[in-house]
Amino acid sequence: MAEKVSVVKCNSYDEELVLEKVREALDLIGFKVKQGTNVLIKPNALMGKVPEEAVTTHPAIISAVCRILKEKKCNISIGESAGFMALGGTDYALEKSGIKKVDEKYNAKLINFDKSEIVFKKINGEILSSINIPKPVLDAEFIINLPKLKTHTLVGYTGAVKNMFGIIAGGKKAYYHKTCGNQKRFSNLLIDIYFARKPDLNIMDGIVGMEGNGPSAGKIKKTGVIIASRSGVALDFIAEKIIGFSGDDIQTNTALIRRNLKPEIEIRGEKNIRVSYEKPIKTFRGRLEFLIKIFYIVINPRIKINHKKCRKCLACMKSCPANAISFVNEKIEINKNKCIMCYCCHEMCPESAIEIGPSKFVRFIINIKNLAKKVLK
Ligand code: SF4
Ligand code: SF4
Structure with a gap:
């Protein structure tokens, strides 16, 4: 069966508008959350940047998701491990990005994965045969992945699959960068991590994204979309289309195709939005x-x-x-x-x-x- 991906126009971070559009995106894919579920939200809080810098998932998106979950009396946690050695660490990234404030407003539990208990899990990946995952990730009944639409100098783009790299705590990220240096290998590693605990729902903040040499030093790009899907993989392929990337531009998508993991996709909502993104500078690691x-x-x-x-x-x-x-x-x-x-x-x-x-x-x-x-x- 085809994976449904909804694309909804949204041109501002006005909280009420974002809430309405997130609801619309979820309705289009027929998503309903069960009463009282324990939900873990995984935003992108790469580093301590204010929302206007378009590096992190905007608090208005997280707020909308929390409101929808609270209506169903869900228990909410918000968890992240920021980029390795990000200035001030994960706590600072969560605070500066405005995510901590949302957390307090909805009485959610804020989890710094760098300080969490880590659990060893065997997996059947292409690069990894085991993985150390923060316990709150494994314990979560339901995970909602909230990536930010951005380019990425190493793998071309960071979306739903790449955002789950943030479940890897602290120094292990640097270790993976070192041991899986080239684009191909690193992309496959990201896919292994994504499938180690596949999120149950993905909602992309594409209202204002980042083009050029992202994910933190690129150019801010007004894009005006919210994209949602139960499949983060399907979402990434639709985002690729929207930003006008193709071929090997997005290394994780290339690897997903090679591994036969690209699903059939059905787009719901806006089918023709195209906002051409400037590509990051070409790197040749792993190519030819x-x-x-x-x-x-x-x-x-x-x-x-x-x-x-x-x-x-x-x-x-x-x-x-x-x-x-x-x-x-x-x-x-x-x-x-x-x-x-x-x-x-x-x-x-x-x-x-x-x-x-x-x-x-x-x-x-x-x-x-x-x-x-x-x-x-
Ligand atoms: S180059 Fe950037 S990260 Fe390095 S010391 Fe200077 S400001 Fe800090
Ligand atoms: S290995 Fe090179 S590119 Fe990577 S962090 Fe060190 S100096 Fe920067």
């Missing part, structure tokens, strides 16, 4: 591996510290799984020989001071091309 081994050093995009923006918080250094960042003479330095190009530092920098741009070689080619154009005019 034989070529990369030769050209990797010269073509892969380089990360660079913008020292004018840097305020020396050291979040990048703490989040680097390869220990490639050091603080020398009051300046952040990247050891290019150690760097595994995971872009965690770029993701976790609160000042967007870690920039990604073409390598010297690629810049040289671009300059030659531009020069040739001028000469041939």
Whole structure:
């Protein structure tokens, strides 16, 4: 049977409007919650950013979901583990993003997965044969995944599947980045984690998303949609269409197709919304591996510290799984020989001071091309 995905227009974070639109999205997929269910909400609270920065799930979406659940007398928990070594940690991310306030308003239980009991679980993944999951995730009767619509420099896009990476507590995230370095392997790891405890419902905050070099340093993009589905996988394929990505643009979707995990999908509601997103800079990790081994050093995009923006918080250094960042003479330095190009530092920098741009070689080619154009005019 086809997985239903609803797409509903919503152009503002006005709480009443968002509530109405979330209800509409849920009605379109025929979703009803049972009275008194124990529900765990998993938002995206990647780091301590205010809602207007479009990095985290907007509190209006979480609030709407809580209101619907409270009407059914559900017991609500909201749980997250922010990006590894995010400045101020998960507690700060939940507070700054406005999620803690929603939690207090609805008398929900706020759970920092980094401080939770961790349970070992055997799984049958392609990369993982076991996983350490926070107990509240395994105990939850029902999980509602609330991803934010954003691009992602490493895997192209972060949506429902990628958002479940936030059930992995603290340092283990960095370990996975290090051991599953390339795009292909990391995407497959994300899929393994998603299926280790598949969420029961997914509602995407696509009212204002992020394009370009997301998930934290991209450009804010008004998109005006809420997308809902019981299947996070189906939701991600519809989001891909809406933002105009295709082919290998979204590495998790590519991996899902290869693993034969893409379901039949039935769209309900708005079928023709298209808001073209600027793609993140192309990285070549894991693509055409034989070529990369030769050209990797010269073509892969380089990360660079913008020292004018840097305020020396050291979040990048703490989040680097390869220990490639050091603080020398009051300046952040990247050891290019150690760097595994995971872009965690770029993701976790609160000042967007870690920039990604073409390598010297690629810049040289671009300059030659531009020069040739001028000469041939
Ligand atoms: S580049 Fe500077 S501002 Fe950004 S995380 Fe590193 S130390 Fe902090
Ligand atoms: S320097 Fe940045 S991109 Fe390189 S390994 Fe460390 S966190 Fe990853």
